[in-house]
Amino acid sequence: MNPPALIMLGMAMSTDAFAAAIAKGAGLNRPGIIQALKIGAIFGVVEAITPLLGWLLGSLAAEQIDHYDHWLAFVLLGGLGIHAIWGALTQAPSTTEPEPKERSLWSTALTGLATSIDAMAVGVGLAFVDVNIMMAALVIGLCTFAMVTIGIMAGKALGTVFGKRAEIAGGLVLIAVGTVILYEHTLGAAA
Template sequence: MGFLELFLIALGLAMDAFAVAVCKGLGMRRATPRKMVLVGLYFGLFQAGMPLVGYFVGVQFSSAIRSVDHWIAFGLLSVIGVNMLKEAVKGCAGCSECDAAGTGADLSVRSMTALAVATSIDALAVGVGFAFLNTPILPAAACIGIVAFFLSMLGVKIGNLFGAKFKSKAEIAGGLILILMGVKILLEHLDVL
């Protein structure tokens, strides 16, 4: 897997964190650099850590299912992408569902940890896929974490400035990117590309 593919997967995975960061920004009176970095760190660290966990779980099973690993990677990325598209279509009127989940301006450890885990579950599944594809995990996890960090910071600022209109567009873009990357992996392993 090349850097461009890895970057696109990282971008797709970061869209959930970006969308929640937009909601965080909506709930803030002022998005200070400290608050933006704090949100970025939570999402970036969890987005980087979950693929590591998924990778080490996947390595335990990769030799047993080597012949279908590309199908598994395709399935995982496609399911994650389709779920992101469904969430985008459901919408978030004024981020009321975000506020109901307690994501407003609350930056407590409890709230941020829960959100960081929730938005990084997809990265766990991608880490399993990386194990099947023999992707070097440390550079992949670092790329995913860095992209999530910066997009989360940007999401807080955008939410604070412009509101929720970018949230569903980000989820749609992320979902489509993940589905396309899954298709690309499958086609490469089937020697179509």
């Protein structure tokens, strides 16, 4: 696989994470560049690990992953989206405390995992082509890191301008991403 193809693969694998990052950035209380970089790093590491796992599992796991990956992504992203909407609707307007660190890390890692399940399936596919899987995983992770960092900062701008409406929209985006994944793997495959 040539370098431009690897970069295109990395960008394609980071689009779900980018959408989730915009949603997360809209819900955060004034995220700075350091926080955006940390969140980008978490997403990037998770997104780099999953194709490696997929590559290791090979074709045997491809059949099992293919049967439920879309449902798992749908449930995780939908649940996180509903949680974001619920939080926006029930949070008192005067609350300015940031999300607790443990919950924030867990939520970020879970969102990163939910958006990277498809990368595991891609990793399985890469096991059957001539590709340096370490380089592919690195490129996917770096692209995701960059896209998520940008997404957090873009979400911050949207959150500042639109407040809770941006957080609700972010939750709807997470639900939409999960629904698109589900559609593409079920109804879209049948079409």
